[in-house]
Amino acid sequence: MTTRRVTCILCPNGCELTIRYSGEPTAESISVEGNTCPKGIDYAVEEMTAPKRTLTTSILVRGGTQPLASVKTACPIPRETLFDARRALRGVVVDAPVAIGDVVASDVAGTGVDVVVTRPVPRPS
Amino acid sequence: MSPRAREADVVVIGGGPAGLAAAASAADAGAKVVLVDRNRELGGILNQCIHDGFGLHAFGEVLTGPEFAARCIDRALGAGVEAHPDTMVAELAPSRELVCTTPGERYRLRAPSVVLAMGCRERTRGMLRIPGTRPAGVYTAGTAQWLTNMRNLRVGERILILGSGDIGLIMARRLTWEGAEVVGVVEVLPYPSGLPRNITQCLEDYGIPLHLSHSATCIHGRERLESVTIARFDENRQPIPGTEFDVACDTLLLSVGLIPENELSRRAGVRLDATTSGASVDGRYMTNVPGIFSCGNVLHIHDLADWAADEGARAGAQAAAYALGETSQEKDESVRIEPGDGVRYVVPQTVSKGSEEVLVSFRVAAPDEDRTAEVVADGRVFASQTLRRAHPAEMVQMKVACADGFDVDRLEVRLK
Numbered sequence: 001m002t003t004r005r006v007t008c009i010l011c012p013n014g015c016e017l018t019i020r021y022s023g024e025p026t027a028e029s030i031s032v033e034g035n036t037c038p039k040g041i042d043y044a045v046e047e048m049t050a051p052k053r054t055l056t057t058s059i060l061v062r063g064g065t066q067p068l069a070s071v072k073t074a075c076p077i078p079r080e081t082l083f084d085a086r087r088a089l090r091g092v093v094v095d096a097p098v099a100i101g102d103v104v105a106s107d108v109a110g111t112g113v114d115v116v117v118t119r120p121v122p123r124p125s
Numbered sequence: 126m127s128p129r130a131r132e133a134d135v136v137v138i139g140g141g142p143a144g145l146a147a148a149a150s151a152a153d154a155g156a157k158v159v160l161v162d163r164n165r166e167l168g169g170i171l172n173q174c175i176h177d178g179f180g181l182h183a184f185g186e187v188l189t190g191p192e193f194a195a196r197c198i199d200r201a202l203g204a205g206v207e208a209h210p211d212t213m214v215a216e217l218a219p220s221r222e223l224v225c226t227t228p229g230e231r232y233r234l235r236a237p238s239v240v241l242a243m244g245c246r247e248r249t250r251g252m253l254r255i256p257g258t259r260p261a262g263v264y265t266a267g268t269a270q271w272l273t274n275m276r277n278l279r280v281g282e283r284i285l286i287l288g289s290g291d292i293g294l295i296m297a298r299r300l301t302w303e304g305a306e307v308v309g310v311v312e313v314l315p316y317p318s319g320l321p322r323n324i325t326q327c328l329e330d331y332g333i334p335l336h337l338s339h340s341a342t343c344i345h346g347r348e349r350l351e352s353v354t355i356a357r358f359d360e361n362r363q364p365i366p367g368t369e370f371d372v373a374c375d376t377l378l379l380s381v382g383l384i385p386e387n388e389l390s391r392r393a394g395v396r397l398d399a400t401t402s403g404a405s406v407d408g409r410y411m412t413n414v415p416g417i418f419s420c421g422n423v424l425h426i427h428d429l430a431d432w433a434a435d436e437g438a439r440a441g442a443q444a445a446a447y448a449l450g451e452t453s454q455e456k457d458e459s460v461r462i463e464p465g466d467g468v469r470y471v472v473p474q475t476v477s478k479g480s481e482e483v484l485v486s487f488r489v490a491a492p493d494e495d496r497t498a499e500v501v502a503d504g505r506v507f508a509s510q511t512l513r514r515a516h517p518a519e520m521v522q523m524k525v526a527c528a529d530g531f532d533v534d535r536l537e538v539r540l541k
């Protein structure tokens with residue numbers, strides 16, 4: 001029996017989860033305590049099998065009111081791909097204006113996930 | 126200066142989450158609202174908080190700071206709020222007359238209600254009085270965040286973070302992603318100051334060590350920071366001799382607390398609470414100066430922008446009701462609300478006698494588990510709530526109701 005204690009990161013409550021499983025962790029073999037909502041169970045399974053995180057960073061903007069537009073992966077990506085994803089965005093430059101939700105990269109680091117703008121950058125008026 | 130003052134029903138000072146929400150809710154209530162902010166762009170500090178984790182409470186989805194700001198801005202402008210960005214409030218009189226300056230103009234602005242929503246600023250090295258030299262490379266975490274996220278500048282290569290506040294934790298992850306080496310986070314208290322989830326996703330994910338009960342005792346370096354001496358600190362926050370060690374680093378980020386920015390409030394005669402450093406307010410978020418309200422981080426430091434916005438919305442509605450003559454224009458006889466055992470502070474500090482309900486926000490004094498928070502007066506329990514985990518980093522809110530109106534002199538919020 002393996003016992004792991006992890007903090008759920010899905011919301012600011014940050015529930016302390018106690019996760020127990022025998023052999024390989026799977027949705028069937030895992031038991032979870034300490035979650036205060038059902039999402040905690042899904043999080044525990046994912047965290048034990050294939051942890052995911054959202055990457056938030058910024059890219060260069062040409063001709064805007066700001067030098068940078070902040071961006072994020074449209075959904076969480078495998079944790080081990082975070083640095084590859086960050087590297088893949090290093091050369092990306094977009095022209096202003098950009099709006100929230102604009103896609104600036106597709107299938108980043110082979111994750112199948114888009115990277116989208118989170119901060120509008122207009123052209124100077 | 127223009128001869129006649131401009132008029133509004135409600136003036137909101139500050140365009141961050143609290144101010145935007147206050148302005149929107151005041152406008153929704155039918156008030157003519159002017160919102161002034163010293164920055165060119167509305168949204169306040171949210172614009173540089175490019176990480177996610179905002180909005181679950183306010184909008185039911187996970188958003189980044191700039192996305193959260195955009196929602197708040199759209200909502201305020203959509204409600205008819207007149208925004209004056211790039212505008213500094215130079216003076217605020219108890220009569221609720223403001224002197225505003227903006228490039229090329231200085232004007233007076235007058236309203237029956239003013240909502241203070243100026244937010245907070247970071248504690249600095251000077252306030253910590255850390256001995257040593259004064260090299261380049263020592264920043265507050267928020268300044269490093271602004272340089273990194275807004276200005277595209279690299280703050281350093283080898284980073285030490287003093288204080289485990291959320292901004293420092295977020296910057297530990299951000300700078301790691303950007304290729305810097307974060308050598309550790311040092312916290313003088315025996316427990317972290319930031320939210321538990323940020324310890325997990327910003328430090329543990331990247332193997333960044335957290336040194337609890339440690340702090341900096343000396344800063345070294347001539348032109349640029351070269352190293353910081355760290356020591357173990359006892360429960361009285363004094364360094365323990367013989368425990369010192371040096372950490373080589375070119376950058377030190379300070380994430381050691383936030384201070385409500387109340388210079389304007391003080392000059393208007395607003396009385397402050399010694400513990401929160403924010404205004405002392407009643408159940409409708411009104412300060413001791415009739416018609417001046419306060420909300421968000423200028424009232425007390427919040428751990429979530431969602432809660433600051435929530436408080437702003439409540440304060441804005443009250444400010445509108447006051448301006449439109451729908452509520453009492455005087456301070457009513459009040460019930461004091463005070464922190465008791467295990468509680469550091471409570472906001473609001475008073476509630477009108479006869480009120481039937483008040484929402485109290487408070488922080489516990491130390492980390493604990495399975496405690497009961499209760500609101501009591503004269504041996505009567507008005508509200509209670511179980512806290513599975515009590516932590517100073519997490520603000521707690523409780524609705525306190527009394528069907529026939531509060532008729533006591535003092536309510537106490539305490540842990541049992």
